[in-house]
Every structure is written in C-alpha cells, then in structure tokens.
Amino acid sequence: MRFQYVLSEITTGLRRNLTMTIALVIVVAISIAMLGAGLLIRSQAETTKGYWYDRIEISVFMCNEYSTGAGCADGAVTDAQRDTIRQTLESHPEVDEVFYENQEQAFARFSEQFDDSDIGGIITPDQLPESFRVALQDPEQYDGVVSAVAGLPGVQEVTDQRQLLEPLFRTLDGFQLVAFAITVIQIVAAVLLIGNTIRLAAFNRRRETGIMRLVGASNFYIQLPFILEAAIAGLLGSVLGVIALFGGVELIVGRFIAPNLQFTSWVDSADVWAATPWLLVAGVLFSMLASFVTLRRYLRV
Amino acid sequence: MILFDNVSKLYPTQNQAALESLSLEIEKGEFVFLVGPSGSGKSTFLRLTLREDKPTSGRIRVAGKDLHRLSNWKVPHLRRRIGTVFQDFRLLPNKTVFENIAFALQVIGKPRRQINRDVPAVLELVGLDGKEDRLPDQLSGGEQQRVAVARAFVNRPLILLADEPTGNLDPGTSVGIMKLLDRINRTGTTVVMATHDQSIVDQMRKRVIELEHGKLVRDQSRGVYGYTR
Ligand SMILES: Nc1ncnc2c1ncn2[C@@H]1O[C@H](COP(=O)(O)OP(=O)(O)O)[C@@H](O)[C@H]1O
Ligand SMILES: [Mg+2]
Numbered sequence: 380m381r382f383q384y385v386l387s388e389i390t391t392g393l394r395r396n397l398t399m400t401i402a403l404v405i406v407v408a409i410s411i412a413m414l415g416a417g418l419l420i421r422s423q424a425e426t427t428k429g430y431w432y433d434r435i436e437i438s439v440f441m442c443n444e445y446s447t448g449a450g451c452a453d454g455a456v457t458d459a460q461r462d463t464i465r466q467t468l469e470s471h472p473e474v475d476e477v478f479y480e481n482q483e484q485a486f487a488r489f490s491e492q493f494d495d496s497d498i499g500g501i502i503t504p505d506q507l508p509e510s511f512r513v514a515l516q517d518p519e520q521y522d523g524v525v526s527a528v529a530g531l532p533g534v535q536e537v538t539d540q541r542q543l544l545e546p547l548f549r550t551l552d553g554f555q556l557v558a559f560a561i562t563v564i565q566i567v568a569a570v571l572l573i574g575n576t577i578r579l580a581a582f583n584r585r586r587e588t589g590i591m592r593l594v595g596a597s598n599f600y601i602q603l604p605f606i607l608e609a610a611i612a613g614l615l616g617s618v619l620g621v622i623a624l625f626g627g628v629e630l631i632v633g634r635f636i637a638p639n640l641q642f643t644s645w646v647d648s649a650d651v652w653a654a655t656p657w658l659l660v661a662g663v664l665f666s667m668l669a670s671f672v673t674l675r676r677y678l679r680v
Numbered sequence: 681m682i683l684f685d686n687v688s689k690l691y692p693t694q695n696q697a698a699l700e701s702l703s704l705e706i707e708k709g710e711f712v713f714l715v716g717p718s719g720s721g722k723s724t725f726l727r728l729t730l731r732e733d734k735p736t737s738g739r740i741r742v743a744g745k746d747l748h749r750l751s752n753w754k755v756p757h758l759r760r761r762i763g764t765v766f767q768d769f770r771l772l773p774n775k776t777v778f779e780n781i782a783f784a785l786q787v788i789g790k791p792r793r794q795i796n797r798d799v800p801a802v803l804e805l806v807g808l809d810g811k812e813d814r815l816p817d818q819l820s821g822g823e824q825q826r827v828a829v830a831r832a833f834v835n836r837p838l839i840l841l842a843d844e845p846t847g848n849l850d851p852g853t854s855v856g857i858m859k860l861l862d863r864i865n866r867t868g869t870t871v872v873m874a875t876h877d878q879s880i881v882d883q884m885r886k887r888v889i890e891l892e893h894g895k896l897v898r899d900q901s902r903g904v905y906g907y908t909r
C-alpha cells in the first residue's frame with residue numbers, strides 16, 4: 380500500500396468538495412449530538428426511575444369513625460377487618476414489606492409536616508386514618524396489590540405514588556422518543572449526503588479511477604481514498620457532535636436543571652465521557668459504511 | 681492467448697447484436713488487426729477481452745483464464761496482464777509523463793524502487809527519454825500516445841490491446857506508433873489493434889480479422905485492409 384499516494388488523494392478530495400465536506404461534517408455532528416442526547420436522556424430516565432422506585436410505596440388508608448364511602452359502611456375499621464387486610468397484603472407475592480401506622484403515629488407525622496402552622500392545633504388523632512405502608516418487590520407491579528385490597532371492608536382508600544410519578548416518567552419517555560426520532564431523521568439525511576458527496580467525488584475523479592481500473596488496481600485500492608475521506612469527515616463530525624453534547628449537558632443540565640431540581644441525580648460530563656468512544660466509533664463506522672455502499676454502486680469493476 | 685468460442689453480445693438497449701456467434705483464437709505472440717466499419721463491434725471485442733463487460737452467450741478465455749468463471753475480485757489481476765491503449769490517450773493532465781506512467785505501477789502496489797527502475801526504462805523504449813517532466817499538454821499527439829503505450833507496457837503485460845491508437849494522429853506520426861507496437865510485439869507480447877487505418881494495415885501485412893455487424897467476415901494471415909470503402 381502506497382501511503383503517500385492515499386494521503387494526497389484524500390486531502391485533494393476533501394478540498395475539492397469543500398462545501399459538501401462541510402455539510403457532511405455538520406450533519407454527522409448533529410446526528411451524533413442527537414444520538415448522544417438520546418442515550419443520555421435514556422440513562423437519565425433509568426436513573427430517575429430507579430431513584431423513585433426505591434421509594435415507591437402503596438398506602439392503604441383504613442376507615443375511621445368519620446369516614447364515608449362504600450368500604451366504610453360499618454364505621455371505623457374493626458380488628459378483624461384490619462387483620463384480613465394485613466393478611467391479604469402479606470400473602471401477596473408482589474409485596475415486599477408491610478408497615479402499620481396507627482392514628483397516633485399518623486398524627487405525629489402530620490404535626491411534624493405542618494410544624495409551624497396552626498393546623499396541628501385543630502386536627503386531632505382520631506380524625507386521621509390509620510394505614511398500611513406497603514413496599515413492593517417490583518415497583519412496576521402495583522396494579523395487582525392495589526386491586527387485591529381496594530375492595531376489602533374497612534379500606535377507605537388505596538393510593539400509590541407510582542400514579543403521581545407517571546407524568547414525570549411519561550415526559551422522560553417522550554423526550555427520549557423525540558431525541559431518537561431526530562436522530563433517525565438526521566441519520567437518513569447523513570446517508571443521503573454521504574452518498575451525494577461520494578458520488579460527486581467519484582465523478583470528479585472518474586479519469587483517475589477509470590485508469591486505475593484499466594491497469595488492474597484492486598477495488599479496495601480504488602475505493603480506499605473515498606472511504607477514508609468519509610471516515611475523516613465522519614470523525615470530524617463526531618468530535619464536533621460530542622463537543623456540542625458536552626456543552627449542552629454543561630449548560631442545560633449542569634447550570635439550569637440540576638441546581639433547581641434536586642429530586643434525583645442528573646447526568647453530567649462523566650456520562651458524556653463514558654459515551655464518547657461509542658459515539659466516535661459510531662460516527663466513523665457509519666460514514667465509512669455509507670460511502671462503501673455508495674461506491675459499490677458508482678465504482679463498479 | 682485469447683479464445684472466443686461462439687460469443688454473442690447484445691446490449692440491453694440495442695436490438696441488433698454487437699457481436700454475433702463470434703469464434704476465433706489468437707495465439708501467444710501474434711500481431712492482429714481488427715478491422716471493420718464503425719459500429720461493427722471492434723471495441724466490444726476489446727471490452728469483452730478486458731472483462732469490462734460480459735458476453736450475452738459464449739465462452740471467452742484470456743491468458744489461460746475462463747472469464748465466465750473469473751470472480752469479480754480477480755478481474756484486476758487479469759487486467760494487470762493486459763495493457764490498453766485508446767484513441768484519446770487517457771493521460772492524467774496534471775501529472776507529468778513520469779508520474780502518469782508511475783501512477784499505473786503505484787496503484788497496483790509496486791514498490792518505489794521498482795518504479796524508479798522501470799519507468800525510465802520504458803520511457804527509453806518508447807523514445808521519450810528526456811521528456812519525463814513534461815505535462816501531457818506540452819507534448820504532441822504522437823508523443824502523448826507514446827506515453828500511453830509506455831503506461832500500457834511498463835508492467836510487461838502478456839497482451840496489448842489498442843483501440844484505434846492512430847485515430848487522432850497524422851499519417852507520419854501513426855507510422856512511428858506502429859513501429860513502436862511492432863517492437864513491443866517482438867518482445868513476445870500479443871498485440872490486438874482495432875483500426876480504420878487502411879494504409880497501416882496494408883503496410884504491416886499482419887493477420888487481419890474483419891468484422892461486419894458483429895460477425896466475422898474474414899480472418900486472413902498477412903492480410904490487407906480489404907475492399908475500399
Ligand atoms: N455501451 C453500449 N450500449 C449500447 N450499445 C452499444 C454500447 N457500446 C456499443 N454499442 C453498440 O454496439 C455496436 C458495436 O459497437 P462498437 O463495438 O463500439 O463498434 P466499433 O468499435 O467497431 O465502432 C454499435 O451498434 C454500438 O452502437
Ligand atoms: Mg470503437
């Protein structure tokens with residue numbers, strides 16, 4: 380392999396198609412930045428879900444003497460009813476642990492929450508419900524547990540925190556979907572642009588490649604300068620994309636989101652570093668593959 | 681060296697065959713003229729020999745290889761054993777004479793040492809020593825064609841194919857190119873030359889293969905161009 384020849388072919392090729400090369404670098408940069416953003420949002424969603432799943436529990440509130448509603452027709456929950464509820468929960472396969480909180484404990488927690496206000500003064504323990512706090516084996520599987528106890532006599536209400544968090548998770552999933560949709564569109568644009576650039580380059584060099592074919596240069600040798608050209612443009616684009624990603628994470632997450640929303644841990648530049656090698660490899664391989672496929676059509680033996 | 685066995689070629693867009701049931705054999709070391717009016721299939725014959733295209737039917741053997749069974753990735757190796765010269769020279773305009781010839785060796789991966797040895801030798805053979813640093817447009821047509829011949833021959837091919845190599849040259853210059861091809865033939869290289877040039881064919885008295893509408897109409901050793909047209 381004559382290295383000097385290949386090298387000079389690449390540089391002249393890149394210069395000759397400067398505008399196309401720049402366009403290609405930009406599109407690859409955007410694709411890689413979006414792909415990276417998609418991956419970060421995905422890992423953010425996982426982290427956030429993990430963080431909240433550890434804390435998710437179901438609360439089964441039981442009737443007190445003031446309760447109304449179908450389950451509370453008999454007034455306050457009886458000892459027998461409470462035992463049935465406890466047994467139902469403890470024997471359920473999805474239930475990990477069950478804690479009992481009586482009216483006094485509920486009042487203590489309530490007073491603590493509203494320490495400074497006057498509300499503590501007008502509420503008495505007997506106005507609050509006693510409850511079971513249930514930790515789940517798998518936080519995704521709350522439906523079964525809820526329906527198992529919801530209709531039991533003595534149960535006033537069953538709430539699960541999963542319902543409260545659902546909108547947050549849906550938003551994260553939505554972001555992820557949008558990021559991947561943009562990635563896909565960008566990748567399609569990148570393929571078309573790489574195809575066009577390589578086709579133009581092949582056309583510009585048809586004299587050389589024609590002679591090369593004639594004197595028996597191997598396909599590999601004929602295609603190598605084009606593929607390396609695409610690889611270099613791909614590498615440049617990926618590096619720019621990764622830099623943009625670092626900037627984005629630093630600005631949007633580091634300066635804006637993380638300091639203000641502290642209910643979970645946020646992605647940071649360490650996560651970008653972890654993704655960097657993959658993004659670079661993806662950008663380069665992808666560009667090479669796209670050019671290789673184009674060349675198979677435009678530089679035949 | 682070149683064997684066509686009942687070869688036909690029909691281009692997809694054409695309804696008349698470019699070559700029709702052509703059978704002929706060219707032995708190693710022969711000098712053969714391929715004559716016939718324009719459109720009679722001469723270039724098609726050369727393209728099939730180079731495996732630039734495949735025949736619609738029939739078998740072709742070149743340099744001991746059955747082209748039908750030759751896989752795509754082996755085609756370059758076949759072409760390294762065949763030199764090719766065209767009417768329009770096909771030189772690279774921004775490379776010097778030396779670089780144009782060196783290019784043919786570079787792209788098949790020959791080492792620099794061999795290039796520095798073989799290029800001056802072939803330049804001397806074609807009578808262009810001293811002009812290695814000229815660009816193609818600083819040369820006459822005859823000299824440009826000599827560069828093209830040097831490029832085709834520098835790798836010492838078994839076969840030299842020439843498609844109307846004198847088509848763009850005046851008669852005097854053409855004689856020079858013919859002498860050069862004759863000299864190359866004497867080194868043992870098989871030469872096949874497609875031409876329109878009646879006087880050249882008549883002077884050389886070599887084997888003449890005449891095509892008409894893709895059919896072989898004459899195959900004559902020590903022949904002349906034939907009927908005046
Ligand atoms: N690439 C092609 N596609 C379609 N028809 C072609 C092609 N090349 C040659 N032909 C046709 O094949 C016939 C033979 O052409 P060619 O071999 O070039 O003849 P010659 O070299 O003797 O002038 C002509 O009718 C020509 O129009
Ligand atoms: Mg022709």
